[in-house]
Amino acid sequence: MSTTPQHPVAATPAVPPPDNTPDEIRVYSHSNVFYWWPVWAIGFLMGLWTLFGDGHHLVPVPADAEAYHVADVKWTTVQPAESGDKVKETVAKEAKDRDVIVLPPATEKQKQNKIVGDLPRETPENVAPKPIKRLPHIAHNSTPGVVFCAVLLLVITITNVPLRGMWSILVIITLALLAVILALLGMWERIVNVVSLLDIRINAGGYFFISGVLFAIWAGAVFAFDRQTYIIFSPGQFKVCQAIGDAETAYDATGLSVQKQRSDLFRHYILGLGSGDLVVKTTGAQAHHFDLPNVLFVGRKVQLIEEVVRKRTQAPAHHAAS
Numbered sequence: 001m002s003t004t005p006q007h008p009v010a011a012t013p014a015v016p017p018p019d020n021t022p023d024e025i026r027v028y029s030h031s032n033v034f035y036w037w038p039v040w041a042i043g044f045l046m047g048l049w050t051l052f053g054d055g056h057h058l059v060p061v062p063a064d065a066e067a068y069h070v071a072d073v074k075w076t077t078v079q080p081a082e083s084g085d086k087v088k089e090t091v092a093k094e095a096k097d098r099d100v101i102v103l104p105p106a107t108e109k110q111k112q113n114k115i116v117g118d119l120p121r122e123t124p125e126n127v128a129p130k131p132i133k134r135l136p137h138i139a140h141n142s143t144p145g146v147v148f149c150a151v152l153l154l155v156i157t158i159t160n161v162p163l164r165g166m167w168s169i170l171v172i173i174t175l176a177l178l179a180v181i182l183a184l185l186g187m188w189e190r191i192v193n194v195v196s197l198l199d200i201r202i203n204a205g206g207y208f209f210i211s212g213v214l215f216a217i218w219a220g221a222v223f224a225f226d227r228q229t230y231i232i233f234s235p236g237q238f239k240v241c242q243a244i245g246d247a248e249t250a251y252d253a254t255g256l257s258v259q260k261q262r263s264d265l266f267r268h269y270i271l272g273l274g275s276g277d278l279v280v281k282t283t284g285a286q287a288h289h290f291d292l293p294n295v296l297f298v299g300r301k302v303q304l305i306e307e308v309v310r311k312r313t314q315a316p317a318h319h320a321a322s
Contacts, residue, residue, distance in 0.1 A: 023311075024234040025304050027278060030294040032159045033221040035271040040218060042151045043211030046144035050137050051204040057135035058203050064104050071100045136203035145200030148207070158266045171266075231280060231292060235311040238280070240290055253309045255283035260298045274299065 074094040139145070163171055182191070228244040238256065239248040262268045262276030276298035280290040295301060 022304070022308065024232055025301070025308050026230050026232045027292060027295055027301055027305070028227050029229045029278075029292040030226045030275075030296065031221055032294070033218055034226070034275075034294060034296075035159050035267060036155055036214065036218055038271065039152055039155050040211040040215040042148055043207050043214070046148050046202075047204050047207030047211060049144050050139045050202070050207060054140045056138055056140045058138040058201075059101075059135060061101055062104060066102045068100045068102070070097050072096045073098055073100050136205060138201055138203045142199045142201055144207075145202050146198050148202065149200055155271070158271060162264055163266055229292075231278075231290065233305045233308050235308060238309070242290070251282060251288060253282075256309055257281045257283075258302055258305050258309075260295075260302050262298060272296070278302070 072094070073096075074092070076092050225244065228241070230241055232239040232248070233253070235253075237250055237253050239250045241248050257280075259279040259281070260276045261279060262274075268274070268276050272294065273296075275294055275296050278292040278295045278298055278301070280288075280292070282288045
């Protein structure tokens with residue numbers, strides 16, 4: 001009786017999961033201009049509201065113009081000839097129960113400059129006048145102007161008055177207590193009535209001009225100038241460029257510590273959408289300290305930095321055949 005010797009089956013080495021960690025990560029520092037995005041966003045929104053909201057227009061009138069409610073109006077207009085350069089006939093018109101603004105007669109200076117009245121003219125003086133159509137668009141109420149100015153002042157305050165740590169919590173608690181106290185005293189109705197007296201109006205062109213210029217500045221800073229200040233993290237080292245036009249300086253990542261600071265609730269969480277400040281330190285005989293303010297998605301960036309720095313290129317192990 002013979003038995004066949006059984007040889008142990010060699011275990012198949014486990015295949016390590018693929019490493020999806022990038023070879024390097026570049027972190028940019030942004031200026032405070034980044035936090036101004038709500039101003040141009042609200043400005044464009046209020047401009048569209050003013051342009052397409054209720055179809056009102058702005059008519060500039062002199063200070064001594066007179067306004068009347070529910071008045072009967074009679075006036076004469078001219079009918080242009082077929083050629084369009086001569087007056088054909090005068091037509092009398094009248095309207096009842098209208099709100100009317102009566103402008104004063106033209107001054108001597110206006111007559112000398114051949115300006116008749118204070119309303120804009122779309123036709124030459126020797127041509128029969130036509131109804132005025134090119135008037136600035138403006139909202140019927142002051143809500144868009146009040147909202148735009150409130151957002152503007154709020155962003156100016158948040159970006160210039162840092163409220164870190166306990167200060168931000170103290171401000172929130174103070175505002176909440178103040179709101180409760182005013183409600184208990186019945187003061188909110190008076191405050192709303194006072195705010196309703198604010199008559200801030202900006203025409204559609206004003207909104208689009210301010211928002212367009214601010215958006216151009218914001219885009220140029222975020223996508224061009226801010227990208228000149230950065231730190232590149234790679235396995236075992238990192239490179240720093242601290243100013244526009246400076247060369248990159250490489251440092252060893254041994255003993256590297258990366259810390260995020262996101263203590264300003266209003267700036268980092270509300271306006272920054274999860275941004276924060278990044279602090280990079282090295283240890284050893286020549287310790288270095290670098291600050292990168294206003295880094296977007298700083299929490300995720302710190303996690304990727306730790307993974308990249310720990311990553312090392314290792315040669316595969318060779319097993320001799322026996």
